[in-house]
Every structure is written in C-alpha cells, then in structure tokens.
Amino acid sequence: MRFENYSIRARLALFTGTAVGALCIVFSIVLLFAINRMATQNLAKEVTAVGELTAYYVDRGELVNPLPPIPHNLIRPVQVVDPRGQVVAATNDLQNRPPMAHFRPKSPGRVASGVVCDSVFPSGGCHIVVAQQVYRDGDWTIYSAAPTLPFFVYPGVAALLIVGTAVFTVAVAYGARHTVTRSLQPVDAIRAQLDHIRSTNLSRRVPIPTARDEIHRLARSVNETLNRLESMLEQQRRFCSDASHELRTPITAIRTQIEDALLAPEDVDLNRLCDDILPSVERLQSITADLLTLTRFDADEPSELRAVDLAELVAVELNSHQMSRKVVRRLTPDVIVRGDRAQLRQLICNLLQNAQRYASSTVTVTLRHGGGDPRSAAAMVELEVLDDGTGIAADQRETVFLRFTRLDTARSRDAGGIGLGLPIARQIAERHGGTLTIQDSDRGARFVVRLPVDS
Structure with a gap:
C-alpha cells in the first residue's frame, strides 16, 4: 500500500517514530563511541602504568623471568627486550615467544603505543601495545599490552540502549498518534456535519472548537464559505425565478396573440399582428441580451x-x-x-x-x-x-x-x-x-x- 493511502494519524505516527528511532540510534552510537574512547584511554593508562612499573625494576637491575612482582590488579602481558632485540623477560603467558611488537619510542624517556593484531598473544585478537624505553648499558624496551575493548564496551549498556530506543520510539509514536487523534476530533465533527449538508438545506453550520487554533480558523472559514454559498444559491434561485417571470410575460403575450389569430385567421391583419408582437419580441431580446451579459461578467471573461x-x-x-x-x-x-x-x-x-x-x-x-x-x-x-x-x-x-x-x-x-x-x-x-x-x-x-x- 502506498504511503499516501495511510491516514494522517498513521503517517504522523510513522514519521515521528522513525525520526525519534533514528535520533535514538544516532545518540546511542555516539554515546557508545564516547564510552569506548574513555574506556580505551583508561585502559591505555593502565597498560602504561604496568610498563612503567616493569621499567622501574629493569632500571634497578632487579630483572627476573618470569616477571614479578606485578600486582594482580595490574597483571598484563609484558615483555622486556634487551638492546640486541632479544626477549630476556616476560610474563608467564608470553614465555618463549618473540617480541609482541617491533616499534620503539623515537627518543629515550618517551612512550609509543599502537594496536597489534594476530601477534604472539595466546588469546589472539587485537591488543593495545605500549612501548617504553629504559637506558641501562643500552636502550632496553618494555612492551606492555591489553586486549582492545569491543565497541559496545559494556554489554549491559548496549542492551539498555537498545531496549530504551525501542521503548522510547514506540512511546513517542503512540503519543503522537494519540495527540493527533484528539486534535483531529473537531475535523471529524466538521466532516460529519458537511456530509449532512445538501443543496436543499444550506442552513446547517459546522461546529467551531473552543481552542483558537488552526482548526478553529478552518471551521470559521468553512462557515463563512457556507454563508456565501447559501447566499449565492438563494440569489441564483431568486434570479431564476425572476428571469422566468420576466420571460414568461412576453412569451405569454405572444402566445395569446398568436392563438387569437389562429382562431380567426380571416380577421387577422398581419401588419397589425406583427406590430403587436414586435414589442414582446424586443423585450425578450433585451432580457436575453442582459442575461448573456451578466453570464459573461459572472464568468469573469477578459475584456x-x-x-x-x-x-x-x-x-x-x-x-x-x-x-x-x-x-x-x-x-x-x-x-x-x-x-x-x-x-x-x-x-x-x-x-x-x-x-x-x-x-x-x-x-x-x-x-x-x-x-x-x-x-x-x-x-x-x-x-x-x-x-x-x-x-x-x-x-x-x-x-x-x-x-x-x-x-x-x-x-x-x-x-x-x-x-x-x-x-x-x-x-x-x-x-x-x-x-x-x-x-x-x-x-x-x-x-x-x-x-x-x-x-
């Protein structure tokens, strides 16, 4: 079914629901993106903190393998690479594995980060990797990592946004339909009244709502139009009645004179008969010409x-x-x-x-x-x-x-x-x-x- 075939209520509810649903989806995506960005920044800070703690032990010469002592709440995949590029220490999950990344900070004391996918990590996937340099008889590099966060970060938040979008969209669409239904009740009353108005009885008028809104002005315009229409039809009836009366008078005179002539044709003086009928014919001609002129004027013919x-x-x-x-x-x-x-x-x-x-x-x-x-x-x-x-x-x-x-x-x-x-x-x-x-x-x-x- 074509969209135009739906009622105004349905069309407005569908449009409002679609618009609100689209806005909710956009808002949810933006919110999830913002949450993901904040969570990723916090995760990068944690990964950097783990690397800094490991760099502290490397700087003091207290390097052991596997890498302790890292607090349990900070345990991340960590590797220590010596100046020759060999992994000399790592957490338990990265024992006997090659370096997790090959980038280094551009200068000592700085930090470099990046996302590494399908590398040496047992869990696979992509990880945020932070590289930090420590100078101890050469440049040592400490790599610390953590799995990247999914876009939705927290499944509960994503589920809440999905359910909220659906509920809010349905509620707004229902509210819009209900509001339009109540707003259009006066229109239904106007339509019902117009359906009962016939050309034989134009005295009825449509109800005017109390609220002075667009429908109030529409109802007043309809009633004013009905007033003009009733006046025009009354004028037309009177016009037809008067025109019929004016035309009937000369026609009756002509008919009477002709019938009298037919009753006694031998007594008829043709010249006199024509003289008697001619004024009535001229009157008919005058009436007809005036009616034709008025018709042209009413049709607003250009001059x-x-x-x-x-x-x-x-x-x-x-x-x-x-x-x-x-x-x-x-x-x-x-x-x-x-x-x-x-x-x-x-x-x-x-x-x-x-x-x-x-x-x-x-x-x-x-x-x-x-x-x-x-x-x-x-x-x-x-x-x-x-x-x-x-x-x-x-x-x-x-x-x-x-x-x-x-x-x-x-x-x-x-x-x-x-x-x-x-x-x-x-x-x-x-x-x-x-x-x-x-x-x-x-x-x-x-x-x-x-x-x-x-x-």
Whole structure:
C-alpha cells in the first residue's frame, strides 16, 4: 500500500517514530563511541602504568623471568627486550615467544603505543601495545599490552540502549498518534456535519472548537464559505425565478396573440399582428441580451482594454438616443479612460435609459475630473447622470443594484425596465476599477460613476 493511502494519524505516527528511532540510534552510537574512547584511554593508562612499573625494576637491575612482582590488579602481558632485540623477560603467558611488537619510542624517556593484531598473544585478537624505553648499558624496551575493548564496551549498556530506543520510539509514536487523534476530533465533527449538508438545506453550520487554533480558523472559514454559498444559491434561485417571470410575460403575450389569430385567421391583419408582437419580441431580446451579459461578467471573461475618450463616447450615445426629456450636457472634453468601449457605452446607455424613464422633464449629464492631478495614476473622472424625478429613498439606494429589482413606482409603469440595467452598469464600472453609486441631490436620482484616468 502506498504511503499516501495511510491516514494522517498513521503517517504522523510513522514519521515521528522513525525520526525519534533514528535520533535514538544516532545518540546511542555516539554515546557508545564516547564510552569506548574513555574506556580505551583508561585502559591505555593502565597498560602504561604496568610498563612503567616493569621499567622501574629493569632500571634497578632487579630483572627476573618470569616477571614479578606485578600486582594482580595490574597483571598484563609484558615483555622486556634487551638492546640486541632479544626477549630476556616476560610474563608467564608470553614465555618463549618473540617480541609482541617491533616499534620503539623515537627518543629515550618517551612512550609509543599502537594496536597489534594476530601477534604472539595466546588469546589472539587485537591488543593495545605500549612501548617504553629504559637506558641501562643500552636502550632496553618494555612492551606492555591489553586486549582492545569491543565497541559496545559494556554489554549491559548496549542492551539498555537498545531496549530504551525501542521503548522510547514506540512511546513517542503512540503519543503522537494519540495527540493527533484528539486534535483531529473537531475535523471529524466538521466532516460529519458537511456530509449532512445538501443543496436543499444550506442552513446547517459546522461546529467551531473552543481552542483558537488552526482548526478553529478552518471551521470559521468553512462557515463563512457556507454563508456565501447559501447566499449565492438563494440569489441564483431568486434570479431564476425572476428571469422566468420576466420571460414568461412576453412569451405569454405572444402566445395569446398568436392563438387569437389562429382562431380567426380571416380577421387577422398581419401588419397589425406583427406590430403587436414586435414589442414582446424586443423585450425578450433585451432580457436575453442582459442575461448573456451578466453570464459573461459572472464568468469573469477578459475584456479588451484600450484608451477611450469618455466625453466623445457620452456625446455619441446622447446623439444616438431619441431622448423624450430635455438633456443638459456639461461635458469636459478630452477625458480619457482605459476600458472596453462597448461595455462603457452600455453603462452610459443604461444610465440614460434609467434617467429618461423616471425624469419629469430634464436629464442632466455631467462629465468632469474627479480630483487629483489628471496626469496621476490615482486620478479619477466622474460621470454624473441626474434626473428631476421623484428620486430614490436612501434605504433603497443599494436595493436598486440587485438583479431583477425594481421599485414599486417602476412596476406601475408600462415602460418599466426589467431590473437588470443598473446591476449591469455597476458591474461594468467595477470591472474597470471604478464605482457606481447614488449620491444625494436636491431633487431626483443622482447616479455617479467614478473611473480611473488612463495614465
């Protein structure tokens, strides 16, 4: 089974146990090495002490063979080699054997040491050999030795380290798994709650643990995401319901007129029938176009941005519309913004249609710099569309930017919009790094678009 298929608990316990086990093994090896080094140094000192004691007797001329008197706690393999290289005295275990080593100190009074393997020692193996020189009618050499120590030195210590490593590794792995299990209990509760959430009921929320840790923040983020999802789904349901209602009205009108014409085809005036149906078809076309625009905006399709003369664009849009109200123009020339020309034209068109629909007699269109140096990247321009109608109450100024939202006064008019013009206009402004808001005015509704100047 692949490692990724294990649970987080198992993976963390395995990783922690492996890491701790490896660290314990390294520590044990280092500790055994340090113990071995210390024990070897102490053993070398003992071997040197035995050689020094033998050198004392050689220096006094009290040499006997086999070599006494060496205390029992210091008895080591010892040999005395005369200046001719002959072994003249040795301990009992090295009687009648050649010299145990062939190296000598470089100068009298000094000591040389080394490790000699498979030499004259009855026990075999490797030995630490210390050579010391004594001058008595020539240079005499005393060799003393002791078997080298194994790496683990003391078997009990090695066994204790092995058992301790195993126990400590298992304990740490178990502790890590237990800790992770307890830490992930809130995650299990969150998962269980998410499993019960369905698209038909998004009101449930995941439990938030009391400990303010990463899981606490995760639970809060999940709940905030669920809030946004519930809001979006509710908006989608309302959007579909409103779109269906708006589409059903012209479709029903077209169906009724066609059915009436089919009941009495001889009495039907084709031109009049087409004239009656055309407004409903145009309404369907307008709704479909607006829905398509919103779909593209929601999908965040990229726009082709280029320098646009906003004053020229507003003038073109005013000239192309048959305005039923008086229009007052206050346009500052050469106001350049960077944006999608078609989208900006639709923004202007939607604001003009809205103003014309609710104005009593006059629509005022103002274009000016909105503050700051026009050459600065932070400079803004303001496009203001003001009508002299009844205006919009302060508590409804954000409501009109919701999709398919129309005020009651609009619903009473035959020429009322479908409630998508202003939401589309605001999205266009925001896609261009600007804003669309409703500001206070003495009379009527004052829509203000702020867009960054093209730098």
